[in-house]
Amino acid sequence: xxxxxxxxxxxxxxxxNSRSTAIQASGIEMVYQSGRQHFKVLKGIDLKVQRGDxxxxxxxxxxxxxxxxxxxxxxxxxxSGQVKLLGEEITKMTRKRLAQYRxxxxxxxxxxxxxxxxxxxxxxxxxxxxxxxxxxxxxHQEAQKLLDQVGLGDKANLLPRDLxxxxxxxxxxxxxxxxxxxxxxxxxxxxxxxxxxxxxVIALLARLAKEEGATVLMVTHDPRIVDVADRIxxxxxxxxxx
Numbered sequence: 001x002x003x004x005x006x007x008x009x010x011x012x013x014x015x016x017n018s019r020s021t022a023i024q025a026s027g028i029e030m031v032y033q034s035g036r037q038h039f040k041v042l043k044g045i046d047l048k049v050q051r052g053d054x055x056x057x058x059x060x061x062x063x064x065x066x067x068x069x070x071x072x073x074x075x076x077x078x079x080s081g082q083v084k085l086l087g088e089e090i091t092k093m094t095r096k097r098l099a100q101y102r103x104x105x106x107x108x109x110x111x112x113x114x115x116x117x118x119x120x121x122x123x124x125x126x127x128x129x130x131x132x133x134x135x136x137x138x139x140h141q142e143a144q145k146l147l148d149q150v151g152l153g154d155k156a157n158l159l160p161r162d163l164x165x166x167x168x169x170x171x172x173x174x175x176x177x178x179x180x181x182x183x184x185x186x187x188x189x190x191x192x193x194x195x196x197x198x199x200x201v202i203a204l205l206a207r208l209a210k211e212e213g214a215t216v217l218m219v220t221h222d223p224r225i226v227d228v229a230d231r232i233x234x235x236x237x238x239x240x241x242x
Contacts, residue, residue, distance in 0.1 A: 020087070022183060022215035023049035023072055028081035030067055030238075041067050043238040045081070051182075054206045054216045054228060059235035065219040066187055068235065072217065073106055073185045074098045086182060103132065107176030107214075109205070111188035113168040115160040121171045122147060122156040128178035146174035150204060166197030173205050177212060184209055186218040195224055202228050 028045035031038050041064045049055045059065050070076040072083055074090045083091050086105065090098055107128075115124050125143035129135070134142065147156050150170040160168055169189060176184055186205070190198030202218075206228040209216045218229075226232060234241040 020051050021048050021084075022051040022053070022086060023047070023217060024084040025068075025072060026082045028068065028071060028078045028083070030064070030071065030076070031079045041238050042071075042078070045238075045240060047072075047233065047240065049215060049217055049231075051086075051215050052210070052213060053230040054209060055218070056226065056229045056232045057217060057219045057235060058221060058223075058226075058232055060221065063235045064238045065221075065235050069185060069187055069217065069219045073108070074102050104179075105181055106183045106185055107178070107181040109169070109172050109176045109184065109186040109189045111191040113160070113165075113172050113192070115168060115171060115175075117160050120157050120159055121152060121163065121167075121174075124160070124171055125175045125178060128175045132179040134179060142178070143174070146177055147171070149177075149208060150174045164197070165193050166201055169193060169197075169201045170204065173201070173208065177208060177214075180212055180214075182214055184214050184216040184218075186216065186220075188220055188222075189218065190220065190222045190225060198222060199224050199228075 025045055025047040028042050029040065030042040031040050045068060057065050057069065067076065071078045074083070078091065081091070082089060088101070090101060093101060116127065119127065122140070122143045125146055126139045129139035129142055144153065144156055147153050150173055152167060152170050152174070155163060155167060160171070163171065190202060193201060202225040205216065
């Protein structure tokens with residue numbers, strides 16, 4: 001594991017950080033079966049992310065990054081191990097309870113933006129508020145406020161087809177921040193962006209997350225954005241390198 005200055009550390013020091021833990025994974029293993037063959041994608045992952053940190057999960061393709069993120073976000077159930085988010089163990093939650101937990105505690109950002117093509121930028125953000133039970137004029141105002149924060153206030157009425165890749169990802173960031181979730185999970189958010197747009201978008205996400213007090217866990221193989229991270233963890237062959 002490495003700090004954003006590039007220096008190597010063996011583990012998170014427990015005696016110098018009094019902040020609470022936002023994400024804690026213990027003994028995470030994931031095994032897939034194909035016929036008679038078993039493939040162990042994750043091999044005993046232990047991971048802590050402190051509240052308020054921007055943490056990158058890096059590694060080559062096939063290293064298990066997205067699988068681990070999906071487990072930490074409650075989208076996949078691990079073969080074994082335990083995940084706690086904000087002190088609550090999600091690996092023992094019912095499917096219904098877990099869906100509600102994700103809805104109110106996690107904002108998601110994807111590499112493909114996942115915007116509704118027939119909705120304007122503001123309407124795409126309003127949808128996220130609507131899902132969280134905030135509708136009408138309140139949702140309209142809050143969506144506009146978020147678009148102003150990401151520098152797209154004047155693009156609120158444009159459809160996704162009229163936005164650049166970087167602008168679409170900014171809309172996705174605004175949507176992820178709807179209703180101030182304490183956790184942001186991002187899967188390769190710069191993959192479809194050029195170098196400058198990618199760095200600018202992630203720097204914006206980092207700034208807004210810090211302002212909101214949110215914790216960000218981001219899967220990426222993009223070395224251009226490492227300077228925005230508080231901490232970087234490298235994953236290789238289903239294990240954390242140390």
